[in-house]
Amino acid sequence: MSWLSPLAVDIIIAVLKAIVILLVAVVAGAFLSFVERRLLALWQDRYGPNRVGPFGSLQLAADMLKMFFKEDWIPSFADKKLFVLAPAIALGSLLLSFMIIPITPTWGVADLNIGILFFFAMAGINVYAVLFAGYSSANKYALLGAMRASAQTLSYEVFMGLSLMGIVAMTGSFNMRDIVNAQTDVWFIIPQFFGFCTFIIAGIAVTHRAPFDQPEAEQELADGYHVEYSGMKWGMFFVGEYVGVVLISALIATLFFGGWHGPLLPPFIWFLLKTCFFIMLFVLIRAALARPRYDAVMNFGWKFCLPLTLLNLLATGAVILLHASATT
């Protein structure tokens, strides 16, 4: 079997790993819909879904069955191509971002030297999903939702990028593995506390989770940009949102909490625990807070978060330069 050269074996293993990570990401995202409902129920003094399977764990299967068999309706007044494209982008762009996440020293899809930038690019593309969905639905509620989403995402991505530049400056690399390795001694949450604060805010905003769910705001826009979607297309938006939650949680764990680093337990468990903690935080925030007004969210982004990230970046730069001049 001469074709089975070491290179080919490496490629096959890498592809298999990538597929496993992809599947885990999708299933985790979908399963999160169940976990969230149970967690919300816990905090809201009720049971949540507990009928299907032990403790309701098979709820996901029931939900998926329902969604698959639902009529996949495209409104006659919709712009069909964009209407179909939007959910694909919503799920696809976020799944692609998983590529850059180093799960353990040996697991991870791609070791890109532009790691973080790739995530920003994908998050940027994700805006189009909302924009296309809102535009192509030819529905006023969807349009308002899309307007809110694009304005919100634009403003929040500005400082999301900047909030991570402190880390990049300290590590001297965009590469995620370098960033994790730079946290062997001290997690970046300590030197980059303000970066962390703004990144988590921007992260919530980018996934359109409460309290930054203005684009879908059920009480105001009756689900906003995806109001015309049904069946699996809606399901893709739905799962996309949860994949986004997993992704942002994994990023927070990786960028600020040392990724797989931790005592005693194996690296994967550490990564998992940290990610789950932040997923839980997402759900808790949703259970606890009301939704601020849309213009207040914009003001908060531009007038508070952006200056804060800039100051953080300036301070980080100053410290690095001072440090460098002191050592030379």
Place this chain on the structure above:
Amino acid sequence: MTADTALSNSSQDVAQDGIVAELYAQFGAEAFTLQPTLIGMPVVWAAREQLLDIMKFLRGVPRPYVMLYDLHGVDERLRMHRDGLPKADFTVFYQLMSLERNSDIMLKVALSEADLRVPTVTGIWPNANWYEREVFDMFGIDFPGHPHLTRILMPPNWNGHPLRKDYPARATEFDPYTLTMEGQDKAQEALRFNPEDWGMQRRTEETDYMFLNLGPNHPSAHGAFRIVLQLDGEEIVDCVPDIGYHHRAAEKMGERQSWHSYIPYTDRVDYTGGVMNNLPYILAVEKLAGIKVPARVETIRIMMAELFRISSHLLFLGTYLQDLGAMSPVFFAFTDRQKSYEVIEAITGFRMHPAWFRIGGVAQDLPKGWEGKVKSFIDWMPKRLNEYQRAMMDNAVVRERTKGVAAYTTREALEWGVTGPNLRATGFEFDLRKARPYSGYENFEFEIPVAHNGDAFDRGMMRIEEMRQSLRIMQQCLDNMPAGDYKADHPLTTPPPREKMLQHIETLITHFLQVSWGPVLKANESQQMIEATKGINSYYLTSDGNTMSYRTRIRTPSYPHLQQIPAVMRGGFVPDLIAHLGSIDFVMADVDR
């Protein structure tokens, strides 16, 4: 106003009432006809030609009549007992409220069938707008000068005027209902919103406006309520509320149900208020019948009404916060409501619509062990209320969403007929339970919570404070429940006490008649206003000496509250509208009846 004057039935007393004397001095006694009633306020008939002058006079008189409390019509054509009243086929009546005098006056205008026109009073009281539209809708009476006289409760393509006496009340009196394709298209077309009809522009030189149809099915519309928004971006330039999707003709039903069998209908008017709705109706009927109920009945009624007030306010609080995007409080509020329903169920045997009050009493005596149930509820609530206040009302996001949003002043509130907690949120202390005590409220110690900014936040806080006061009242009911009978000893008490029915054949026949026909009430008119969960609710009953009401007018608080929305929402944003809708505390069943 004392109970004595409220029950005065002679025109002699009424003529000495300050305002009637003032009217006589201004317009001459011959311009008016005084009608003796049990309503508890002067009822004055005036000529149509003088109506506007009289209205302006009343609006401008020292200690003025600031609020148009109610305006509606009566089809007088089949009324038998109208001795001494001006000849009329139709009547339009106006109830005006003076808060400084703490008294009201009712003005009536007689109309002949050939000339159904009354000048509009929208120039004096802006909230006359919807009322006049409803009178037009229900009776076909024209109001020349009205800015937009169209149907309001019935669809625009409806035939006939439902509250007229020649309009059937039963489906069996109609031809079977059919809907053809053309009919459906017509009905659909009638729903289309035409901005020009409302004096709105579709575009200006700089802006193309978006017309957003919010409702009748929308998560935050709290029932079948539609409001069309004229938007510039997300800013509301103007809006037009559209009601009537929940109309069940409760007033018409009053004309075909016996005095007794109408009670369950009242439950469903404000369906969150339960027996609170029975109260004004029952009190008005008891006025007509001349029944004085025992103290125990009064106290039981107050206790149950306050329990339902808490239950309604809890629903308000949960949905209000949910409208602001906080998803958890509603679940906690429903847990608390369940606790209240446990008490309600134990006492009345029913949950939302117990229909438990009776003419001259309540349905049963309190069950054994009711004290424990009530006590555990009173013990449970305060810490929960504190929790709501700390977790939500003190929360920065909730404050940011509600402070200063949809704020209006006391003057604006009165102008639009706003009552109840929404009026008190503007800083005006007016609570019927204190100002005009009924059913024994004068025996209780409680405070009237007042806020000062009249914004969405204050309206939310008001409810939490009111629940605390209601708990206080319930505690006093628990501590001082009088002994005695749960039914009045009166021939018109319905159903009559059972022990009285088994004496001999005569009592059995009386009982039988009272249960099958229901009581027959003497011809007269009466009215009772109460401080209901959402504001002032009243039943204005006209008896024509029959087993049924001749005319039942239900004035509900939610109706004017919705009418006011455009006045406070212009210039706001869509999320502000949602916050405002949440803070009004309206129920569409209460609006449309």
